[in-house]
Amino acid sequence: MRVLVATAVPVERDAVARAFEGPVHEVRLPGVTLHQATGGYDLVAAGVGPALAAASTAAALTAAALDGAPYDLAVSAGIAGGFQPDAPVGSLVVANEITAADLGAETADGFAPVTELGFGTVTHRPPEPLVRGVVAATGARPGAVLTVSTVTGTAARADALRARHPRALAEAMEGFGVAEAAAAHGVPVLEIRAVSNPVGPRDRAGWRIGDALTALTEAFGKLTPVLKSWNSHDRPH
Numbered sequence: 412m413r414v415l416v417a418t419a420v421p422v423e424r425d426a427v428a429r430a431f432e433g434p435v436h437e438v439r440l441p442g443v444t445l446h447q448a449t450g451g452y453d454l455v456a457a458g459v460g461p462a463l464a465a466a467s468t469a470a471a472l473t474a475a476a477l478d479g480a481p482y483d484l485a486v487s488a489g490i491a492g493g494f495q496p497d498a499p500v501g502s503l504v505v506a507n508e509i510t511a512a513d514l515g516a517e518t519a520d521g522f523a524p525v526t527e528l529g530f531g532t533v534t535h536r537p538p539e540p541l542v543r544g545v546v547a548a549t550g551a552r553p554g555a556v557l558t559v560s561t562v563t564g565t566a567a568r569a570d571a572l573r574a575r576h577p578r579a580l581a582e583a584m585e586g587f588g589v590a591e592a593a594a595a596h597g598v599p600v601l602e603i604r605a606v607s608n609p610v611g612p613r614d615r616a617g618w619r620i621g622d623a624l625t626a627l628t629e630a631f632g633k634l635t636p637v638l639k640s641w642n643s644h645d646r647p648h
């Protein structure tokens with residue numbers, strides 16, 4: 412099974428890499444650098460924000476397809492803000508819905524997603540059996556993970572997002588970009604996030620990035636059999 416794991420930054424990529432035994436090989440490709448771990452897992456620090464995440468993910472997916480070895484799954488992984496009280500700091504969230512929360516237009520009646528304007532998409536859905544397997548193996552909480560281009564910094568913005576997306580558990584900045592690139596290649600997508608901070612008023616002193624990175628390593632340690640079983644039994648071929 413070939414899995415592409417896209418984090419935003421190198422510390423997240425290295426946290427995922429610690430879940431794998433054996434050496435990691437660096438491979439430079441046009442537009443993206445892969446860190447190849449054991450078992451068919453290619454890790455990439457794809458950049459912060461949906462645009463760079465999409466560009467890097469697309470570069471890796473295209474290179475693999477041209478090489479005759481396409482990926483079976485793309486995973487967006489990293490730290491995130493958690494909506495309180497449902498996704499406490501240190502907890503793990505798996506997306507059953509990856510939604511671009513600020514892709515649209517502001518109107519006199521409020522925010523309108525691009526889909527209401529008549530084009531595009533704002534949501535991608537990871538395969539349900541895969542999400543169920545991840546929940547069972549890791550204890551991750553299933554819910555919507557929002558992709559935003561601006562980190563929420565006030566209680567008012569957090570409340571507005573939650574009112575528009577009642578099932579949202581977390582917000583991060585790359586999932587939708589990874590999902591768009593994967594969809595363009597017909598590759599299923601998954602998003603796994605470890606909560607480093609609450610979504611809400613800005614409080615950099617309150618971040619628990621180290622704890623979240625540890626949770627990410629532990630999650631990937633439990634994930635490989637789940638992905639393997641899904642690929643063999645549940646994935647539409």
Ligand SMILES: O=C(O)c1cccc(C(=O)CC[C@H]2O[C@@H](n3cnc4c(=O)[nH]cnc43)[C@H](O)[C@@H]2O)c1
Pocket residue numbers: 419420459460489490491492493559561562563564582583584585607608609610613614615
């Ligand atoms: O400066 C701030 O107030 C601030 C607050 C939270 C996060 C940031 C970042 O620059 C991190 C962006 C990075 O990490 C992911 N992430 C982590 N927490 C959040 C969040 O609450 N909202 C959105 N993204 C978050 C994100 O995916 C990026 O890769 C700055």
